[in-house]
Amino acid sequence: MVSYICVTNRLLIMETKRRDVFQAIADPTRREIINMLAKKQMTVNAVADHFSMTRPAVSKHLRILTECGLVSMKQEGRERYCRAHFDKLKEVAEWVAHYQALWNDKLDALGNFLENNQLK
Amino acid sequence: MERTYNAPVDKVWNAITDVGQMRKWYFELEDFKPEVGFTFEFSGQSDCGDYVHFCKVTEVVDGRKITYSWSYKDYEGMSYVSWELFPEGEQTRLVLTHTGLETFPPMKDFTRESFTGGWTYFVHDALKKFLEG
Numbered sequence: 001m002v003s004y005i006c007v008t009n010r011l012l013i014m015e016t017k018r019r020d021v022f023q024a025i026a027d028p029t030r031r032e033i034i035n036m037l038a039k040k041q042m043t044v045n046a047v048a049d050h051f052s053m054t055r056p057a058v059s060k061h062l063r064i065l066t067e068c069g070l071v072s073m074k075q076e077g078r079e080r081y082c083r084a085h086f087d088k089l090k091e092v093a094e095w096v097a098h099y100q101a102l103w104n105d106k107l108d109a110l111g112n113f114l115e116n117n118q119l120k
Numbered sequence: 121m122e123r124t125y126n127a128p129v130d131k132v133w134n135a136i137t138d139v140g141q142m143r144k145w146y147f148e149l150e151d152f153k154p155e156v157g158f159t160f161e162f163s164g165q166s167d168c169g170d171y172v173h174f175c176k177v178t179e180v181v182d183g184r185k186i187t188y189s190w191s192y193k194d195y196e197g198m199s200y201v202s203w204e205l206f207p208e209g210e211q212t213r214l215v216l217t218h219t220g221l222e223t224f225p226p227m228k229d230f231t232r233e234s235f236t237g238g239w240t241y242f243v244h245d246a247l248k249k250f251l252e253g
Contacts, residue, residue, distance in 0.1 A: 021222070022222040023222075095221070095224075096221070099218060099221060100121070103121050103216055103218065104121070106145070106146060107121065107123045107214070107216065109145035109146070110123075110125070110132075110135060110136070110145050110146070110214075111123065111125055112145065113135060113141070113144050113145040114125050114126070114127040114131060114132065114135055115126070115127075117131070117135075117141075
């Protein structure tokens with residue numbers, strides 16, 4: 001994934017690695033992190049303390065989440081704060097809901113069709 | 121997604137592969153053949169706008185499973201829809217799997233519902249079910 005940044009009149013091409021959101025949320029630990037951050041922003045330490053895994057392991061999860069824009073980090077004094085960004089997730093949720101609705105409809109229709117056709 | 125229907129497996133197979141039957145509950149298909157390589161297209165639902173779908177059958181296990189690719193005209197991305205049937209006595213369990221959705225640009229032109237308080241739950245629930253099959 002390549003990003004373009006306009007700096008004064010020059011175009012700077014930056015190579016950014018953007019993770020796939022689905023991959024990011026497929027992991028239960030990362031879903032748990034998002035869940036926690038959904039309520040309030042937390043320091044990296046506070047997030048890590050919630051889990052029994054090692055700090056590097058938690059950092060890895062946080063890195064994946066920040067890479068796909070679901071979480072952002074901000075330095076405030078000595079602490080680094082994490083917060084969740086919902087627009088991306090909301091987009092994903094609506095999109096998934098669309099397909100769920102579509103297939104639910106079709107599977108319902110198939111059920112009705114089979115029921116009505118049983119009278120043969 | 122999974123459903124169990126009160127119908128024997130061959131009836132369900134016919135319902136999902138015979139074009140005359142498919143037209144009654146699925147989409148308005150001009151033609152359909154459960155043969156690998158068969159391509160077909162159709163216009164989608166009205167609630168999400170009129171999208172032309174391009175499909176091609178990629179896998180057939182006669183009487184049990186059929187898979188076809190599903191992509192959209194004018195949009196990038198490729199997904200696969202697979203229908204698998206499991207006979208369970210007089211009933212049939214149908215497992216529908218739609219993979220590759222993450223390759224599509226998120227659909228923006230359907231009505232946006234506003235999620236309030238419990239939306240994170242919805243995301244976890246719906247997405248979890250979707251991702252875990």
